[in-house]
Amino acid sequence: MPYKSSVPLFWRLKKSKYNLIGTKCNTCDKVFFPKRNLCPNCRRRGNLDDFQFSGKGKIVSHTIIRVPPEGFEKYAPYAAAIIELDEGARISGQIVGDISKVETGKPVRAVFRKIYEDGSGGLIHYGMKWEMAE
Amino acid sequence: MRVAVVGAGQTKFDEHWEKSLRDLSTEAGALALKDARIDGKHIQSLYIGNMSAGRFIGQEHLAALAVDQAGLIPIPATRCEAACASSALAFREAYFSILSGQYDIVMAAGSEKMTDLKGTDAIATLMGAGDQEWESAIGLTFVSLYALMARRHMEKYGTTREQMAMVSVNNHRNGALNELAQFPKEITIEQVLKSPLISDPLRLLDCSPITDGATAVILVSERVAKRFENPIWILGSGQASDTLALHHRKSLTELLSTKVASKKAYEQAGLKPKDIDIAEVHDCFSINEIIAIEDLGFCEKGKGGKFVEDGKIARDAEKPINPTGGLKSIGHPVGATGIRQISDIVKQLRGDYGKLQVNGAKIGLALNIGGSGATGVVNIFGRDKPK
Numbered sequence A: 001m002p003y004k005s006s007v008p009l010f011w012r013l014k015k016s017k018y019n020l021i022g023t024k025c026n027t028c029d030k031v032f033f034p035k036r037n038l039c040p041n042c043r044r045r046g047n048l049d050d051f052q053f054s055g056k057g058k059i060v061s062h063t064i065i066r067v068p069p070e071g072f073e074k075y076a077p078y079a080a081a082i083i084e085l086d087e088g089a090r091i092s093g094q095i096v097g098d099i100s101k102v103e104t105g106k107p108v109r110a111v112f113r114k115i116y117e118d119g120s121g122g123l124i125h126y127g128m129k130w131e132m133a134e
Numbered sequence B: 001m002r003v004a005v006v007g008a009g010q011t012k013f014d015e016h017w018e019k020s021l022r023d024l025s026t027e028a029g030a031l032a033l034k035d036a037r038i039d040g041k042h043i044q045s046l047y048i049g050n051m052s053a054g055r056f057i058g059q060e061h062l063a064a065l066a067v068d069q070a071g072l073i074p075i076p077a078t079r080c081e082a083a084c085a086s087s088a089l090a091f092r093e094a095y096f097s098i099l100s101g102q103y104d105i106v107m108a109a110g111s112e113k114m115t116d117l118k119g120t121d122a123i124a125t126l127m128g129a130g131d132q133e134w135e136s137a138i139g140l141t142f143v144s145l146y147a148l149m150a151r152r153h154m155e156k157y158g159t160t161r162e163q164m165a166m167v168s169v170n171n172h173r174n175g176a177l178n179e180l181a182q183f184p185k186e187i188t189i190e191q192v193l194k195s196p197l198i199s200d201p202l203r204l205l206d207c208s209p210i211t212d213g214a215t216a217v218i219l220v221s222e223r224v225a226k227r228f229e230n231p232i233w234i235l236g237s238g239q240a241s242d243t244l245a246l247h248h249r250k251s252l253t254e255l256l257s258t259k260v261a262s263k264k265a266y267e268q269a270g271l272k273p274k275d276i277d278i279a280e281v282h283d284c285f286s287i288n289e290i291i292a293i294e295d296l297g298f299c300e301k302g303k304g305g306k307f308v309e310d311g312k313i314a315r316d317a318e319k320p321i322n323p324t325g326g327l328k329s330i331g332h333p334v335g336a337t338g339i340r341q342i343s344d345i346v347k348q349l350r351g352d353y354g355k356l357q358v359n360g361a362k363i364g365l366a367l368n369i370g371g372s373g374a375t376g377v378v379n380i381f382g383r384d385k386p387k
């Protein structure tokens, strides 16, 4: 599975995956996550800078995945959600903690966690998961 | 210039352990030729839809392989890919190749061999159609993407679990009449509600299955159409795109691609949603049929669940939807589904589709969706030749 064992891929994405750095367009003031190298609103008139998200947001919709894809077998069941970040962009993520308490509208914050391992002795992939804030 | 469909073929949709992708493609092509009563030597070009043979069976360069296996060397062969909407794209390319004046007789086909991989591998392969870096990488599946839409639709519009189950019940009732279906049997609302949860709130019987199968149709120019019995005419064709990742959409309860593609197709056809007699819509998951009914304009936004509950989609009701069984009961070999839908519309409009026939169907619509809606394709067909 190339997308999972690729070291260069993770190297490339580490800023966004580990630090929630996206982009902001200074022409239209919109923020994007993950980073884009072209503003979809302004295209060539856009003017993009790195933008640090705070890691706070709220749940827009959620589910519990009971039949997982290859590589995620040992984590199922796990909760996943679409999260709207306070600054405006949306992201998909796993919700940690008591998954029976996940609800639309609940505030969440990013936490740094292991996402999966490529078999035993393989690469361990880290990234953001989301914890329900009180 | 008008283009007509004059032949349609579909293999049985199933878990085919004894047949390879190449066997299935050749079988579907031969069935379409037989149906059109022409010899393969008349086919001038082939377009084939396939999502992921490279990952499902390790085979790329499929279009040339199909032409090779069918004994049609050296005609041009082109593969089209847009996840679950791959073969609707192949159909459009075939249509445009005739409209351009380049060809008169073209085959459009679709194929997928999904069951050579084990279940979790197949699920991960399908997620190749999602956003690999930001959806697949956190463990999302296609069922879960549609579950996220289902949850929003329930919360926002009051769509019920039962209404979603009724979609599956309707489609299985129709599919029970279809001998080419993978699961040709009736199911009850209780069975759906008791089937295992796959991704809350969606259960096993809300989901289309993992399937092997192939399909093909033959398109001809107006000039040669008179040589064929019962041509079915393309009245309108639209395609549209949306963000690849579901989370980037403003709304989780509608598919922009369906709305834009259908608007285009209705405009070309000079028709309104109320003029459509039958529709094959992309029920990869029960919720998606409800969303599609709304986005195609068959009812107001948010009222799709009620539309289903009121029995309006039954084969003898005001808007028969998926009268041959839908993806749910027929099966969903992803790259073959778009042309399966078209093949079924064509057979319905000819008026001699045996047990599956919906009486009086003159105008039919097919909606094929790729991924979580990043591609939407709508084709409208008519029994009578348009002016």
Ligand SMILES: CC(C)(COP(=O)(O)OP(=O)(O)OC[C@H]1O[C@@H](n2cnc3c(N)ncnc32)[C@H](O)[C@@H]1OP(=O)(O)O)[C@@H](O)C(=O)NCCC(=O)NCCS
Residues within 6 Å of the ligand: A067, B084, B119, B123, B126, B142, B143, B183, B198, B204, B205, B207, B208, B209, B210, B284, B328, B329, B332, B334, B371, B372
């Ligand atoms: C829903 C899904 C996860 C179920 O996979 P699974 O848990 O491996 O389940 P199986 O395929 O083994 O099926 C379980 C049982 O239900 C049966 N079954 C599956 N679908 C059925 C249906 N529609 N009707 C009746 N029975 C069905 C199977 O035959 C099997 O029966 P068995 O245990 O007697 O052999 C899988 O089918 C799936 O991922 N579907 C979605 C495919 C998809 O995403 N397509 C792209 C859409 S965009």
Ligand SMILES: [Zn+2]
Residues within 6 Å of the ligand: A025, A026, A027, A028, A029, A030, A039, A040, A041, A042, A043, A046, A047
């Ligand atoms: Zn901009």
